[in-house]
Amino acid sequence: MAGRAPSVVAVAPAAAGFEKGMSQFAADYPWLAKYGFGPTVKAERWNGRHAMFGWAAILATGVAKAHGWIPDGSTALTYADWGGLAQQGFNTYISNERAIIMIAHVHALAVSAAAAFGPQVLGDSLTLLDGEEDEAPELRLSEPYGLFVNGAFGLSPAAEMANGARSRLAMLGIIAVVITSAISGKDILEVVDIGTGGNLLTHPMF
Numbered sequence: 001m002a003g004r005a006p007s008v009v010a011v012a013p014a015a016a017g018f019e020k021g022m023s024q025f026a027a028d029y030p031w032l033a034k035y036g037f038g039p040t041v042k043a044e045r046w047n048g049r050h051a052m053f054g055w056a057a058i059l060a061t062g063v064a065k066a067h068g069w070i071p072d073g074s075t076a077l078t079y080a081d082w083g084g085l086a087q088q089g090f091n092t093y094i095s096n097e098r099a100i101i102m103i104a105h106v107h108a109l110a111v112s113a114a115a116a117f118g119p120q121v122l123g124d125s126l127t128l129l130d131g132e133e134d135e136a137p138e139l140r141l142s143e144p145y146g147l148f149v150n151g152a153f154g155l156s157p158a159a160e161m162a163n164g165a166r167s168r169l170a171m172l173g174i175i176a177v178v179i180t181s182a183i184s185g186k187d188i189l190e191v192v193d194i195g196t197g198g199n200l201l202t203h204p205m206f
Helices: 005-028 030-034 041-066 079-086 096-117 137-142 157-184 188-195
Strands: 087-089
Touching: 005 030, 041 096, 041 157, 041 188, 079 087, 157 188
Parallel strands: none
Antiparallel strands: none
16 A cells, blocks of 8 residues: 555645636536536547547548549649639649548548537447536546556546546647647648658558
């Protein structure tokens, strides 16, 4: 028991800070807090899941582009066929590749929204149901799972604990990639390709 005490003590301030933030949000926005929005454990989990899904979409797009699976990728859409939807400003039009990627992501967003707000049989929804309590943050923060989480696969609390760290890394990674893309002027796929040593687009390993 003595070996577990430092872990609990180290994370207790973080748990208290999280609870304080939740309480303040609930006081300012009671209707939103009732359904699980704001600094809640459930919202954090769903943000992480969407970030990981975003990375999967980015990598899938890179693989498709590297192997030429997107037809006529460099061909620009025309105003006669697509109207204002094809314009990107200054009398220029988006390419067929970009249009296909955008449509694919719009469909993925629709599926994601349905999964987040729709009723779940084997999973959980984004919002809290009437009378449902959010998870206690101290359980997620202080549970001594250790470096290697036992039972970290499948549908289990341990798996969610392991996914929590991956989710935060995924969210930070997407923020870093977007900022790097904005500063460098390179596309997000180009930034990811550089980060993977050219294994995504230049010398695809898949």
